[in-house]
Amino acid sequence: xxxxxxxxxxxxxxxxxxxxxxxxxxxxxxxNSLPVTAKFAANIAIEQQLPTMIIAGGIGHATKYLRQNMxxxxxxxxxxxxxxxxxxxxYQGEILQxxxxxxxxxxxxxxxxxxxxxxxxxxxxxxxxxAYRSQLTFEQVWGPDYQLTHFSPRALQLTKLDxxxxxxxxAYQSAWPTAYFTELLLGELQRLWDTPQGYGPLGAxxxxxVDIPDNVxxxxxxxxxxxxxxxx
Numbered sequence: 001x002x003x004x005x006x007x008x009x010x011x012x013x014x015x016x017x018x019x020x021x022x023x024x025x026x027x028x029x030x031x032n033s034l035p036v037t038a039k040f041a042a043n044i045a046i047e048q049q050l051p052t053m054i055i056a057g058g059i060g061h062a063t064k065y066l067r068q069n070m071x072x073x074x075x076x077x078x079x080x081x082x083x084x085x086x087x088x089x090x091y092q093g094e095i096l097q098x099x100x101x102x103x104x105x106x107x108x109x110x111x112x113x114x115x116x117x118x119x120x121x122x123x124x125x126x127x128x129x130x131a132y133r134s135q136l137t138f139e140q141v142w143g144p145d146y147q148l149t150h151f152s153p154r155a156l157q158l159t160k161l162d163x164x165x166x167x168x169x170x171a172y173q174s175a176w177p178t179a180y181f182t183e184l185l186l187g188e189l190q191r192l193w194d195t196p197q198g199y200g201p202l203g204a205x206x207x208x209x210v211d212i213p214d215n216v217x218x219x220x221x222x223x224x225x226x227x228x229x230x231x232x
Contacts, residue, residue, distance in 0.1 A: 002171035003226060004158055006219035007185065011156045013216045014188055015128045018152045026049045026119040028111045030104070030134055031057015031078030032127035033065035036171045038082040040151055041125040042089035052094040055079040056085075056111045060102040061232045062127070065180060086195075103131070104134050105206060108141035124150040128172070129184045133192055133199070139201065179231035186230060189220040 027050055029041040045053050057078030066078055070085075077099040086095065098110040115122070126134045131150040134216075138148050156168045162178040176184070194200030194209045195208075201209055212220075 006223050008157050010185060010189060010216055013213060014132060015152060015156045018150045020109055020119045022146055024050060024121050024123050026050060026122045027053045028122060028124050029055045030081060030107045030126040031062060032122060033062040033069060033071050034127055034175050035085055037125050037127060038085035039089050040088040042091040045091050045093060050093060054096045054111045054114050055082050056101050056107040058100045058102045066151045103210060104137045108138045112142050122148045125130040126150060128153060128156060129188055133188055133202040140207050179229045182228045183230035183232050186223060
């Protein structure tokens with residue numbers, strides 16, 4: 001197995017398509033490092049004619065990368081930065097901002113506090129590496145009264161790690177610094193794997209148990225043994 005093969009095996013599982021929902025009531029954009037996710041959120045909200053969306057994102061590990069990707073230097077939160085992108089993309093509806101959350105759990109709880117009472121079918125938009133765990137976390141926090149899904153592009157497959165390049169995915173070419181991409185990918189597998197070090201019932205209990213295929217876990221463990229450069 002090559003390093004790229006193992007990375008792609010993990011990526012294919014982590015970014016596989018979500019179960020879609022029709023007739024959305026609302027959308028939550030979770031703060032992250034990728035300006036393109038705000039454009040996707042705006043397009044979905046316009047197409048679905050959603051009168052309100054929520055952006056949950058304070059200042060966290062992704063903020064410096066978001067600012068770099070936007071070419072700005074300021075003290076604005078991820079929610080504020082992404083609001084500007086969404087307005088420039090043409091969305092004219094109401095935007096409710098959470099400017100304080102710094103992790104997925106607080107994204108979920110703060111967004112729930114802002115969610116209109118009419119919302120039941122909700123899409124999450126997030127960095128595709130983080131989107132699956134985000135949905136699991138929101139399901140845990142929001143509870144069974146809500147149906148949740150997440151926006152998922154076609155499963156990501158790398159052609160090169162440095163710089164980060166993908167098969168037929170121009171929106172994500174070089175979108176992450178290599179060390180940050182590696183940290184996000186390997187960190188997600190650690191959190192999703194239901195062990196005492198993970199976020200499942202055997203660990204922090206932030207989300208339900210997840211069955212990770214054996215071949216994905218094997219690829220993940222081989223990647224850990226290679227001591228790839230990781231940086232947040």
